[in-house]
Amino acid sequence: MQQVGMVLANIEKQRLTTDRQDRKNSFYRKGKGGRGMASLLHEELVLLDYQADDAEMLLTRLAGVLQQQGYVKESYRQAILDREQEFPTGLNTPGVQLAMPHAAPQHVNEAAILVAKLARPVMFKEMGNSGKDVSASLIFMLAVTDPKAHLETLSKLMSIFSQEEKLLDVYQSNDAKALLGKLSAILDKK
Amino acid sequence: MKRIYVACGSGVATSQTVASKIGNMCEDENLDAVVEAVDIKSLESIIDQCDIYVSIVSSEANTFNKPTISGIPFLTGIGLDDEWEKLKGFIET
Secondary structure, eight states, X not given: OHHHHHHHHHHHHHHHHHHHHHHHHHHHHHHHHSSOTTOOOOGGGEEEEEOXXXXXXXXXXXXXXXXXXXXXXXXXXXXXXXXXXHSOOEEOXXXXXXXXXXXXXXXXXXXXXEEEEEEEEEEEEBSSXXXXXXXXXXXXXXXXXXXXXXXXHHHHHXXXXXXXXXXXXHHTOSSHHHHHHHHHHHHSOO | OEEEEEEESXXXXXXXXXXXHHHHHHHHTTOOEEEEEEEHXXXXXXXXXXXXXXXXXXSTTOOOSSOEEESTHHHHOXXXXXXXHHHHHHHHO
């Protein structure tokens, strides 16, 4: 009985050590690479004062940014436009209205979230069946490879959609670094 | 136990998130329900297997003979209380 207890205690000790090492390693990677391994946020994908005349122009350009950086395939652009037409993604969120265009995983190379703060609002249609307009000032364009793997991050992202204060705080960032910092504090929080 | 389907256009992001949120809310209140995210294209063939349908897409093409609520309030928080009460009512009947 005592022996079993000791074995268990040893296993527990080993587990704790491994946990610590894992934490240390991930911290190291973060420090070294400047971003967490699992993060879907990237500074080159945060765009401020972005200008576009309408949703189609906006989506085409933003998809182009993702494609240029290698995150998505060429087919992503059309997939985004088609999906927005059929299943709009605007949301009349409190404080600042937004849209979260996205497309099926087969058009994506590497998962990422592009964030665009618009110079002027662009009209989207509301998600769901209301048919209402959404005057979006903030865009989260999602490139998702595996919905289940990114569920936690996406849930955290969408959890701020209902929190006016947090959403406005992210929106009112003056530069890309500040916006990234605020958003990653929310998304990458363990 | 009640089976709840959440459907959005691609089953990529929105339905997954809403399903997880509703799942957590049910768990918090000890409601006997399982929540699954499905994509709209496969919904028609499996709709009979669910008890409650949470819709995030245009209703015109997708009305089923099932108790239905809107999933949008679970994203924006606007009108959430009403929709949640409605859902709870469906779960408890």
